[in-house]
Amino acid sequence: MLKAYKYRMYPTKEQEEKFFQHFGACRFIYNWALEQKIKSYEQDGKSISRFDLNKGITILKRDGEHEWLKDVNSQSLQGATLNLDNAFTRFFREKRSFPKFKSKKNPVQAYNVPQNYKVDFENNKIYLPKIGNVKTILHRHYGDGDLKTATVSRTSTGKYYISILVDNGLETPKKSEFSENDTVGIDVGIKDFAITSNGNKIDNPKHLRNSMKRLKVLSKRLSRKQKGSKNRKKARQKIAKIHEKISNQRHDFQHKVSTKLISENQAVVLETLNVSGMLKNHNLAQHISDASWSSFVTKLEYKAEWYGKTILRIGQFEPSTKICNVCGYHNKNITLADRKWQCHDCGTSHDRDVNAAVNIKKFALNTQNLIGI
Template structure:
């Protein structure tokens, strides 16, 4: 099983300069490789392989104009061509969008270290090729697995991190058996972040909304600064720090909720949502983005894999909200404003979200409605 461990780096000024050289060189190779692929396809109708691009990197180092590429780790340069290859794979297989050229103005930069790095827990150091031993906060063990690719990154606030991929050699845990009693249906929402089929509700903390007043002040200050000035860069960092705080709050909240759900249930039933389509509703887009449902579902899925739990999905067109969970009556007149409604057949009064969560669980436990199980 593959797991990633992320640690904060504290490089010296000299080491920061070398990190910036690696960021720039890998970005240059990525853009150069993308240009080569586009030109070759336009001229010959053929695709350039990653291995041909790697041979081209050697030729670039030999000409006088690009000798500076010798100053950085050669395997990291080849990692840039691998990233480009993966981007084209996602484009053709998953229709994720054609690869774009990377900008040096992007405050978020990263490069890969495929091998030859070393982790020293005794001295809180990580050795990086061409850079040396970098002070690191190694706050948790990597275990006894094999170290795979490491990724060094810089955030928009100027912090440096390293993410290490580890293969522990073990297989995914066998899925535990589940029944109706140990399965919970979860309906995500805006007013309440998550509503369970057992009637429990988890409030939506609305991290972005709570910081919006301060964010508007900082954004206005940024807009008034002269472009490319040092004061504008300082103002940009202030905005970036607040966005980073909001993001950290959101991820912390979602990790706690997802861990609680996975630990307390053998199976979790969720609804497949077209989030990108829902974001086109300009009245609710900001609240939907603040809730970040896709990120929450992703955390549920990989934690369920870790602990042998099951995620059940139902189709996005299942009418979970409009069907009475008692008698099955369909209420076609229900609108988004109706938070409670009464069934005309059995006279049961429903809480809109709890009824939806119960129906999600019911639909998921019906074999014909399961997706990807």
């Protein structure tokens, strides 16, 4: 089973320069390889393979104009072509967007180290090819697993991290059996972050909204700075630090909630949402982005794989909000403003979100033929 372990790095100034050299070289190779693929398809109607691109890297190094590529770890350069190959695979198989050229203006930079790096837990150092020993806070051990690809990254605030992919040799746990009693339905929202089928409501912390006033002040100051000046760079860094804090708060909150839900239940039921479509509503787009439902669902999915739990889904067009979970009456007149409503047939009073969570669970269990167990 593969797991990633992320550590903070503290490189020297010389090592930072080498990191920037690696970032730039891998970005150059990625853009060069993408250009070669596009030209090959336009001229010959065929796609050039990754192995041919790797041979082309060797030819580039012999060229006097690109001799600087010799100062960069060769396997990291080949990792850039692998990333491009994976991007095209996602484009064709998962219908993702067509691969785009990378820009050096992107505040987040990264490159891969496939092998030949060494981790020293005793001295808190990691040896990287062409870089040397970099001071790293190794706060947790990954055990006796096999080291796979490591990814070195730099955030927009100038912090360096390394993420090490480790194969611990363990097989993915088999899915545990589940029943109606140990299954929970979850309805995500804006007012409340998540509502469970057993009536629990998890408050939405709204990290972005809480920092919006400060962000507006700093953004106004940034707009007044002269372009290209050092003061403008400092102002941009202040904004980046706030966004990084918001991101850390959001991930911390979602990790705690997702771990609790996975540990307390054998199966979790979710509703498939068209988040990209919902973001087109400009009245709710900022609140939806702040909630970051997609990130939360991703955490639930991989933690369920780790612990042998099951994730069930229902279709996005299922009327979970408008159906009475007691008698099945369909209330067609309910609107987004109606937070509570009463069933016309059985007279049951419903909280809109709790009723939706109960129906999400029922729809999924009905599909699994588990209702009544």
